Amino acid sequence: xxxxxxxxxxxxxxxxxxxxxxxxxxxxxxxxxxxxxxxxxxxxxxxxxxxxxxxxxxxxxxxxxxxxxxxxxxxxxxxxxxxxxxxxxxxxxxxxxxxxxxxxxxxxxxxxxxxxxxxxxxxxxxxxxxxxxxxxxxxxxxxxxxxxxxxxxxxxxxxxxxxxxxxxxxxxxxxxxxxxxxxxxxxxxxxxxxxxxxxxxxxxxxxxxxxxxxxxxxxxxxxxxxxxxxxxxxxxxxxxxxxxxxxxxxxxxxxxxxxxxxxxxxxxxxxxxxxxxxxxxxxxxxxxxx
Numbered sequence: 001x002x003x004x005x006x007x008x009x010x011x012x013x014x015x016x017x018x019x020x021x022x023x024x025x026x027x028x029x030x031x032x033x034x035x036x037x038x039x040x041x042x043x044x045x046x047x048x049x050x051x052x053x054x055x056x057x058x059x060x061x062x063x064x065x066x067x068x069x070x071x072x073x074x075x076x077x078x079x080x081x082x083x084x085x086x087x088x089x090x091x092x093x094x095x096x097x098x099x100x101x102x103x104x105x106x107x108x109x110x111x112x113x114x115x116x117x118x119x120x121x122x123x124x125x126x127x128x129x130x131x132x133x134x135x136x137x138x139x140x141x142x143x144x145x146x147x148x149x150x151x152x153x154x155x156x157x158x159x160x161x162x163x164x165x166x167x168x169x170x171x172x173x174x175x176x177x178x179x180x181x182x183x184x185x186x187x188x189x190x191x192x193x194x195x196x197x198x199x200x201x202x203x204x205x206x207x208x209x210x211x212x213x214x215x216x217x218x219x220x221x222x223x224x225x226x227x228x229x230x231x232x233x234x235x236x237x238x239x240x241x242x243x244x245x246x247x248x249x250x251x252x253x254x255x256x257x258x259x260x261x262x263x264x265x266x267x268x269x270x271x272x273x274x275x276x277x278x279x280x281x282x283x284x285x286x287x288x289x290x
Contacts, residue, residue, distance in 0.1 A: 002228070003066040010220040024205075031185070031206035035213050038181045043170050050169065055162045062163045065232050066225060070271075072239055076117055078273045078281050080124075080239065081260045083115040084246045087132070088256035090288035096136045103129040103136075111288065121239065127152070128243050135251065142251040149244050156240070160233040164226050171223035178214015182207050235268060242266050257282065 019025060048056065065071075090098055090111065102109040106129055112119050119125060131145060139145065185207025192203060246263030254262070257279070264278055273281075 003225070006224065007221060010216075014216065014220070027202060027205045028209060030202075031209040032213070035178075035181050035210045038184065039174070039177045039210065039213060039217075042177050042180065043173065046173060047166065047170055051162075051166050054159075055166055058159070059163050059166050062167075062229050062233070063225070066228060070232075071236055072271060074271050074273050074277075076239075077242065077264075077267055077271055078277060079115050079117045080242060081246070081264055081273070081278050082281050082285055083112070083118050084243065084250075084263060085256050085260045085282045086111060086114070086285060086288045087128075088246070088250045088259050091250070092256060093288070099132055100136055103132045114285075123156075124240055124243060127240055128247065131247055140251055142248050145251065146244075146248055149248075153237070153240065153244070156237065160230075160237070164230045164233070167222065167226040167229060171218045171226055174218035174222060175211075175214045178211045181210025181214070185210055235271075238266065238268055238271075 015025070015028075018028075051059070087099065087102075090102075102111045106112045106119065106125050112125070131149065134145065185203070189200060189203040189207055192199065195203075242263045245266040246259050249259035249262035250256070260278060260282065261275065264272060264275070267273075
């Protein structure tokens with residue numbers, strides 16, 4: 001929604017201001033299709049050349065995030081904290097071995113199926129189950145697991161940074177690509193130098209549309225899109241960060257309620273539930289394993 005509103009504001013204010021100055025809209029409309037072909041094709045070709053296939057595929061998916069509502073809400077995090085509370089309570093009351101049947105087949109687990117939002121997040125499920133499996137195998141030193149978690153999360157961060165960097169590179173290149181389109185327009189104009197002034201004027205105006213569109217799209221659309229995707233990916237990374245903090249607190253021997261409180265504190269203020277909301281939600285849970 002923000003993407004659509006932002007683009008409408010940019011287009012309305014730019015074109016509206018141009019027309020209020022007495023600009024000729026037909027010059028823009030006549031030149032725009034060919035300028036879009038030249039600039040769009042050059043940008044797309046450079047994007048394909050400069051990025052591996054996995055970045056290209058993940059960039060397409062990331063752009064789709066701009067049209068969706070936020071993936072994680074306060075309710076999503078209440079569910080996540082409740083799930084961790086149940087896991088930690090089961091481990092405390094029945095021992096680590098009681099977790100094995102759940103982490104080996106989480107899709108069929110009576111514990112995890114209580115929390116469908118978490119269960120549908122395959123990355124989060126894999127992250128939690130992998131580290132719980134290591135704990136059941138005897139790797140229970142929090143500082144060692146934290147270092148390993150940080151390495152895994154750094155890889156994920158680098159992959160996200162590759163997506164943002166690819167889009168930002170397009171934004172940075174658009175003004176120069178616009179100059180290329182403008183130069184081609186000037187070359188075309190020079191080939192028609194014998195035409196009357198009114199024809200030359202339209203050709204020169206059309207050539208300058210390339211420069212205009214390069215700067216306009218870079219700072220009015222593509223650059224802001226890169227910034228927005230970066231913010232979305234960072235907010236989504238908090239979901240895994242929350243799991244990490246809660247798991248490490250549990251490994252240090254804290255009670256389930258304290259471990260979930262540690263995890264709650266790691267969340268962004270916009271989506272962070274209050275202590276009372278979490279306490280109420282966890283209090284309504286059935287006994288783990290029941």
